[in-house]
Amino acid sequence: MKLDSRIPSGPIEQAWDKSRFDMKLVNPANKRKFSVIVVGSGLAGGSAAASLGELGYNVKCFCFQDSPRRAHSIAAQGGINAAKNYQNDGDSIYRLFYDTVKGGDFRAREYNVYRLAQNSVNIIDQCVAQGVPFAREYGGALANRSFGGAQVSRTFYARGQTGQQLLLGAYQALEAQVDAGSVKMYTRTEMLDLVIINGKARGIVTRNLVTGQIESHAADAVILATGGYGNVFYLSTNAKGSNCTAIWRAHKRGAAFANPCFTQIHPTCIPVSGDYQSKLTLMSESLRNDGRIWVPLKGGDKRAPSQIPENERDYYLERRYPSFGNLVPRDVASRAAKAVCDEGRGVGETGLGVYLDFADSINRLGRSAIEERYGNLFEMYNRITGEDPYTAPMRIYPAIHYTMGGLWVDYQLMSTIPGMFVLGEANFSDHGANRLGASALMQGLSDGYFVIPYTLGNYLASNKLEKVDTSAPEFAAVTKEVNDLVAQMLSIKGKRTVSSYHRELGKIMWDNCGMGRNAAGLSNAITQIQGLRHEFWNNVNVPGSGEDLNQQLENAGRVADFLELGELMCRDALHRNESCGGHFREEYQTEEGEAMRDDENFQYAAAWEYAGQDTEPILNKEPLAFDYVHPAQRSYK
Amino acid sequence: MAATGAALYLFVTVHLLGNLQVFLGPDAINHYAAALKSVPEILWGARLGLLACVGLHILTTVQLARINNKARPTAYAKKANSASTAASRTMYLSGPTIAAFIVYHLLHLTVGSAHPQFSETDVYSNMVFGFRVWWVSAAYIIAMALLCTHLRHGVQSMFQSLGFNHPKHSPRIQKFANAVGILYFAGFASMPLAALTGILPPFFERL
Amino acid sequence: MKPASMNLTLHVWRQANAAAPGRMERYDAPNVSEDMSFLEMLDVVNEQLISDGKEPIAFEHDCREGICGSCGFMVNGVAHGPQKGTTICQLHMRHFKDGEELFLEPWRATAFPVLKDLVVDRAAFDRIIAAGGYVSVRTGSAPDGNAISVPKEAADIAMDAAACIGCGACVAACPNAAAALFTGAKISHLGTLPQGQAERSRRALRMVEQLSLEQFGSCTNIGECVAACPKQIPLEMIARMNRDHLKAAWTSRGEHRSGGE
Structure with missing residues (x-):
C-alpha cells in the first residue's frame, strides 16, 4: 500500500491557500449532479452535510440516533480553542499550531495542524453567526478561559455545554438544508458496510434500526464522520452507542487504520462505583483551572479529606510540574494520578481516585463565582455520587475519553480508498499521540465546515466517475454479506449476553492497553482477545429477530467489531517501542517516570492494512517531518 | 381565548362594581339599572357583545379541547401532577359550570322566569328576595368561587398567551391577580350573604 | 461503607x-x-x-x-x-x-x-427545527465573532433557552401533549441574539405552524412542562414565543412559507 499524504510544498503558512488554489472546482450548476453520502451527524458530519448541501450537492446524511442532534459531540463540555488572541495575551495561529504539535508529542502531521489552527479563527465567527450563545463579558465581547497544555487563554465556551451548543449550531444548519431539500436525513440508520466499485467508494449498505431493513445507497463519494472508538474499553466517557463499526468495516474494505493505540485517557472523570457501571462521566478539564488535585501524603490514610491537614497533603501536580501545575496536558495528569494510586495513596472506596479540591477557590473567589463557572458540573457530580463538591472535594480518576488514532487520511482528508473521506475523531490526522483539551470540537468543525467543501470538490472534479446505482452487482454482493452476518449473530443463541463480552473485552483492554502498557501484557491481551472473539461467535446470545427494533442485535454487531479492533490496538501498541503522548510503554520511561519518545525509530504514523480474518495486518509507515516545531522532550515543569 | 377572556374579565369587574351599589340602598341600584336600560341600543349592543365574547370563548375552548384530546389519545396508566395549580387543571370543569350558572343567573335576575317575585324595575328587591332562598344563595356563592379560580388561572394564562412573562414583573402581576380574585369573590359573595343574614333588608323593612 | x-x-x-x-x-x-x-x-x-x-x-x-x-x-x-x-x-x-x-x-x-416498549419516535422535533429553528448563514460568510457585541444578559437568556436537550419530557408531561416549551426555547434562544433578528418573524410563524401540523396539542399555560424539564427551561420562553408569533402574525405579509420543493 502506498501512502501519498499529498502535503503541499512550500512554506506552511501558505500551504492551505496554495492547495485551495490548486484544487479543481465543480461548476455551481454541476454540483447538484453529484451525490454525497455523509455517515455521522456530529460536529464533523453535521457541519459537512450542511455545508455541502448549501453548496448544492445532493447529500444523504445518516445517523444511528433518532435525531442528528444527539451525536456524541453534544456531550463535550469545556470549550473550543481558537487563535483569536482576543485576550491580547500573546496567542497566534502559529502558537496554537505549536502547542498542538507539541501537545501531540510530535506524532501529528505538521501541515494538517497548521491548517487546523488557521481554520480555528473562522470556526468561531461561523458559530457566533449561527447563534451559538458563547459566554460573553459584560462589554458584550466573547469571553475566554484557559485549558490544559496552553499558557494563553484561547478557549471559547458556552457554560459547561460547549459541545452541545456547537452541535446544535451545526444541526440547525443541517435541518435548514433538510428543509431546503438539499440534504436528505436518514435517522435510526446504521451503516454496516462500504461498497467499492472499480476501486472507488460508491456507496454504503445500511440497516434501518426500526424495521430491520437492509438498504443500499449509492453516491459519488462517501464521507465517514462516525467518531471515535473509545468504547472498545467498555467503560469510557463515550456515549453507549458510540462505535467503530463504520470505520472498522471500511478498514476491512481497504482503508488503512492509523495509530490505533493512540487513545486519550481523561484525567478528571468520576471514579467507578460498582460492577454494574455502564459508563464513566467526565468532569470538564476546565475544573482544573480552579480545582487543586491532591492525595494524602501517606498511603492508606482513610481520614475524611477535611480531617487531613495541609502539611499531610500532596498536591502532586503542583509539586512535580511547578510551571503548569494542575494544568498539565491530559496524558501527564492521568499518568500522575495512576502513579499515586499505584503507590497506595488513592482515595475513596476503591482506592482508585484522587481529590479535586475547590476549597481554596471558594475561599478566594466566593461560592457564587464558582457556581457561575461550574454550577452544572457540580450538580452533575452531586447527582451521580450523592456528595456535595462545594463542601467536600470531588473524587476523580482517569478514564478513556478520546481516540487520536483512526482511519488514515491524506492532507485532503481522503482515506486510502479513493472517494472515501474521513472527518473528525474518526480520522487520525491532527492530534498525534495526545489531544489537547478543547481541540476536538475545533478539529471536527474545521474538517466539516472548512476543509471537506474544498477537497471533495477537487476529488469530484478531477476524477471520471461513471454512473452507478444500487442495482450494481457490487451492492448485491455486499448486501448478502451483511445479511449473512446479521443472520449468523442471531442464529448462535448461546449462553452469554452481548454486554458480558463487551465488559470482558473492556477489562482486557484497560488492564493491558490502558494508561500503562508493556510488551508482555500486550502479547497476552492479543491471545485473550482472540479467544474471547472465538467464544463470542460460538456462545453469544442475541435475542429477538432482525426484522424490528432490536437493540441487542445492534450492540452485537458493534461488539463484534470491537473484538477485532481491540486486537489491532494491542498490536499497534506492541510494535511501538517508545512512549509518546497517551501511549505509555512502561519499558520506555525516564528515571522520573516521564515518557521516553524514540524519534529515530518511531517518528511515523503507523497505518495498518487489513489482510484478512486471522491474518496479521500489514504495517505501512508514513514518515513525519517536523520542519517547524522541533521535536524535544515535552516539558511542563 | 385570551382576548375574549380579557373582555369578560372586564365585564365581571364592571358588573361587580355596579351590583355592589345594592349596599347603597334600593334607590341607588334601581337608578343604576334604569340608567343602563335607558338607551336600548347601548344595552343590547353590550349584551350582544358579551354574548359574542362568551360564544367565542366557548368556541375557542371547544376547538382547543378537540386539538388537545387528539394530541394524546392514549392516557397514561399513572400520571402525577407536579407543578400545575388546581385552578389551571379544572378550567374545563369550572368553565361549563360557570356557563350553566350564567343561564340560570339570566333566568333568575335578568329575565325573571326563574324568580317567583320578579319585578322589571325593582332590581334591589329581586336580589334581596332571590337571595333569601338559602340554596339559591349557595349556588351563587359556589359559582362565584369557581369563577374566581377560573379567573385566577385566566389572568396568568392571558399574560402568558399575549407574550408577557417577566421574571420580575410576572410574579407581582400574579399576586395582584390572586388578590383581585379573592376580592372579587368576597364582593360577589357578600351580596347573597348579606341578604341571607338580613344585613340587606327588604325595602319595606328599611322604611 | x-x-x-x-x-x-x-x-x-x-x-x-x-x-x-x-x-x-x-x-x-x-x-x-x-x-x-x-x-x-x-x-x-x-x-x-x-x-x-x-x-x-x-x-x-x-x-x-x-x-x-x-x-x-x-x-x-x-x-x-x-x-x-x-x-x-x-x-x-x-x-x-x-x-x-x-x-x-x-x-x-x-x-x-x-x-417499541419505552421507545418513541420524536422526529417531529427535527421537523419543527427544520421549519425555522436556525440562523441562515452561509459557511464562511460570517463576520468576525466580536464584530457584533452581544450584551451578557442577552447571551445568558439565549443560553438558558438553548440548554434544551430535545428529550420530549415537556410534551410527555403536558396534559395537552403540547410542544410549546421545546419550540419556545428555540424561538427564544435565536430571537434574543442579534444574529437571529433577520429571520425572527419567519421563524416564529413557521415553527408555530409546524407545531400544529405535527398534531401537538395547544398550550394552556399550566406549567407541567417546566416542572418536568430536565434543564429547567422557564415558562418565560413560551411567552417569548407567543410574543414573537403574535407580532409576526400581525405584521406578516403572508409569504413566510418558502424553501423546500
Missing part, C-alpha cells in the same frame, strides 16, 4: 412495534444498589431477561450524562422520574425506597408514536 441495596417491582409498558397493541407487565428488580443509575438498574433487569430467554425491555439512551436527550420515560407518572432537573439516565436509585412499585411508561403523544 457499602451502598444500601433494595428490591423493587417494575410495571413496564411492553409493545412489540408501532402497530401492535401494548400492555403493562410486571418485573422484579432485586438487589438494586443505591449507587446505580436508573438505566443501569434496567440494564441489570435486561441481562436477567435475556438469560431467561425473554425479550429485554427496549429503552432509548446514549450519552448517559444528561445531555444527548435520548433517554426519557415516565416513572410513576412523572417524566424522567422524581428528581427535579434530572434526566432519567442521571437519576440514581438512592432516590427510591426498598419495596417500591414503579410504573414505567413511554412518552404518550400523537406526535410521538411508540416504536
